[in-house]
Amino acid sequence: MTDQVYENWKAAFGSDSPEVVVRAPGRVNIIGEHTDYNEGWVMPGAMSRSLYILVSRATPLPPIGGNPIGKHHWIAADLNEELQFDHEEDIPLTKSIWAKYVLGTIHVYENDLGPLHIMIGGDLPIGAGVSSSSSLVGGLLLALQTLTGDQLTPKDLAQLSSRVEREIIGLQGGIMDQYAIMLSEKDKVMMLDCREKTFEFISASIPGTQWVLINTKVKHQLIDSDYNQRAVQCKHAVQIIQNNFPEVKSLRDVDENILIHSNLPETLYKRSSFVVKENHRVHEMKLALEMKDADRAGQLLQASHFGLQHEYEVSCAELDHLAHLANTSEEVFGGRMMGGGFGGCVICLVRDDGMKNFESKVMESYEKEFGFEPEIIHFSLSGGAEVISPPTP
Numbered sequence: 001m002t003d004q005v006y007e008n009w010k011a012a013f014g015s016d017s018p019e020v021v022v023r024a025p026g027r028v029n030i031i032g033e034h035t036d037y038n039e040g041w042v043m044p045g046a047m048s049r050s051l052y053i054l055v056s057r058a059t060p061l062p063p064i065g066g067n068p069i070g071k072h073h074w075i076a077a078d079l080n081e082e083l084q085f086d087h088e089e090d091i092p093l094t095k096s097i098w099a100k101y102v103l104g105t106i107h108v109y110e111n112d113l114g115p116l117h118i119m120i121g122g123d124l125p126i127g128a129g130v131s132s133s134s135s136l137v138g139g140l141l142l143a144l145q146t147l148t149g150d151q152l153t154p155k156d157l158a159q160l161s162s163r164v165e166r167e168i169i170g171l172q173g174g175i176m177d178q179y180a181i182m183l184s185e186k187d188k189v190m191m192l193d194c195r196e197k198t199f200e201f202i203s204a205s206i207p208g209t210q211w212v213l214i215n216t217k218v219k220h221q222l223i224d225s226d227y228n229q230r231a232v233q234c235k236h237a238v239q240i241i242q243n244n245f246p247e248v249k250s251l252r253d254v255d256e257n258i259l260i261h262s263n264l265p266e267t268l269y270k271r272s273s274f275v276v277k278e279n280h281r282v283h284e285m286k287l288a289l290e291m292k293d294a295d296r297a298g299q300l301l302q303a304s305h306f307g308l309q310h311e312y313e314v315s316c317a318e319l320d321h322l323a324h325l326a327n328t329s330e331e332v333f334g335g336r337m338m339g340g341g342f343g344g345c346v347i348c349l350v351r352d353d354g355m356k357n358f359e360s361k362v363m364e365s366y367e368k369e370f371g372f373e374p375e376i377i378h379f380s381l382s383g384g385a386e387v388i389s390p391p392t393p
């Protein structure tokens, strides 16, 4: 995969190797959805499919006392898009969301590096709910600090990366994606406490089974407004709960008893009840994984999808179709939508010996219902973002 990205680099910038190359993985999440911005628990990992971000300074040595010469030249190879502009010029951001992320990242990273040559490519699906945007931001931050020799820790970079998304992009997201992308360990998922920002690594592998993603290839969400609306509803619910329970700081502090005695309006009750139960499920999943209990893990996935569909209401027809198929197939222990929702992927725990059958069932049934095929994504769990060696020219 990296070969193709290097070929693209050479075609655009000549045979000099990039000064820095970063591999930044995508994010999967076993369970714990919409709990991160409620200071709860999540169980993400980094996936083997990644973005590669190649960067060089356009003018490694700016003339003394003068402005840097050279132009910014950014290329998103998979999207077939590129931008070129002078350092001082206003950047023609137009419709390129990825360029907005690059610009936001460069701004938050305070050391000015002058014009940059940037090539982004890889095998991470874009818009599939595997957090390609956080992978881009986190990976680019790591590349920029490598160029300057700064020593921010992966945890600092994860926090900086989440600032870019909140302040510059306006997504009221939590910290799950950034922590998974910057701090993951190979073959492990991370049980992350989003209030304390502490985590432990656990194995998600259960003998005789595989985790697999199925990409609906749709995204119905309008500029993250539905996502932000859910975050606002949770805050609002907390304000009402505080009338009777002033010690509650976020939905993480809420249990069933508090919920019943909080006079929440119906919608806020449903949203909060989902978050309370989903937090429990993360702990239950940890036990199920430790016991290698695929049946229990499957039940938790099914319950999580039910809640995301009916209580948190962030699913959609395509996700429901795939989750239903998974949850009624004998080859599968359980499946649920993954990530923010309104499209993207379902994650399923499938029997090794039933995988082929399940795959053909999925392809056929989804095509018949929606008129196009979904994408089956096999993955392993990788380490977090890392600087890798550029090829010798």
Ligand code: GLA
Residues within 6 Å of the ligand: 032, 033, 034, 035, 036, 037, 131, 173, 174, 175, 176, 177, 339, 340, 341
């Ligand atoms: C998106 C956000 C995450 C998290 C999930 C839902 O991926 O970026 O912070 O809130 O949605 O669990």
